[in-house]
Amino acid sequence: MSFKENLLKKIEIDKLAKKVTGSLGTPDSGRRIDKETVRHLLEMGPRKFRKERDNDLYVLETDPRENNILVLDNELAIYTTTAEDIALRKSPTVKEMISIRNVIRILSDSDVIISKKEDSVKTIQKECTDMLDLSFDESDIDAIEKDGQASLEGGYTDGVIESLSLFAELLKYAPPPKAFRMSNYKIIGVLTQKDGGEKRFGPLVIYSIIHNVIKLIDDQISTLDKEKTEFVHKVAMGKEKASKEGTEVFRYLRDAVVRQMR
Incomplete structure (x- = not known):
């Protein structure tokens, strides 16, 4: 793409990121994240979609281990773990909850979370922008x-x-x-x-x-x-x-x- 096209795309990325940030609320606010805008933003970046149980995941393709995963829900958390581990933590089966070790993982995911909400939006925004050649003369x-x-x-x-x-x-x-x-x-x-x-x-x-x-x-x-x-x-x-x-x-x-x- 030309420099003009890339710059227009950056402007669009920034607008989408701002719109998503504006849709974020506190846990007790009752506000829901603008998922459609997040999806549009993610489609412009390097992450690939993956469905794991009832979770919409976006895996960073540039991570060779595929251990950098965003979960599209109201928390908009980015995890440093596997898709299977995220599925267990967020959508456990009855059988999985029998294990004490699994229960500990289900109750606390702070050990595998990189960022949430606004910080995650900034990460997505940067990932999208980094894909553009914005050099010009x-x-x-x-x-x-x-x-x-x-x-x-x-x-x-x-x-x-x-x-x-x-x-x-x-x-x-x-x-x-x-x-x-x-x-x-x-x-x-x-x-x-x-x-x-x-x-x-x-x-x-x-x-x-x-x-x-x-x-x-x-x-x-x-x-x-x-x-x-x-x-x-x-x-x-x-x-x-x-x-x-x-x-x-x-x-x-x-x-x-x-x-x-x-």
Whole structure:
């Protein structure tokens, strides 16, 4: 796959991992893990599915002993043991429970668990990402710039948003804090947390999904500065002039990535 395809896949992996983490709850919360999203994430990684009794297991293929196994249930635990041992611990037969040794294994599995819940999600996320070739050169960044410019000129909103998402990933741009949010706009920028709860946002890109207009404000604006915050909203509505507009915004983002490379 191309660098662009791999980077889009990484973005998808990160979104899925975030969704799974959001579905996790405490033991007494009653919340159930989003199994379908976990399955989708696991299908993008190196683990192979195996059914052992009534347990859905995902075995790490790169482990020659096949002793690194994730169990798809609400605990989302990763074990360092065999599939047969997991089946005994989680779904024992009456005959197996007669053995004192087995009962001890059934009652406590802390000796074979590597991680649970959020930590397991991070492991899966890394396994998926590690399978991608995310190396790139200047020509790859030029291609993303040109795709964004062509999409903007052609009125292809999804293409513009895709290019902005790619640049956001490369530049570590974040969604806006509450003070800068606007409906029907895609907004990304550099988010900095300061002492006392202050946040600073910028440089920032504002894309009107309805009007297919893109603008950039090359400044860092405090969430506590009401005048500057209002200025951002006025730029979005065309009442104030932006630092850059149109296809030049993609040139700015391209140059920012290239500067990071050098």
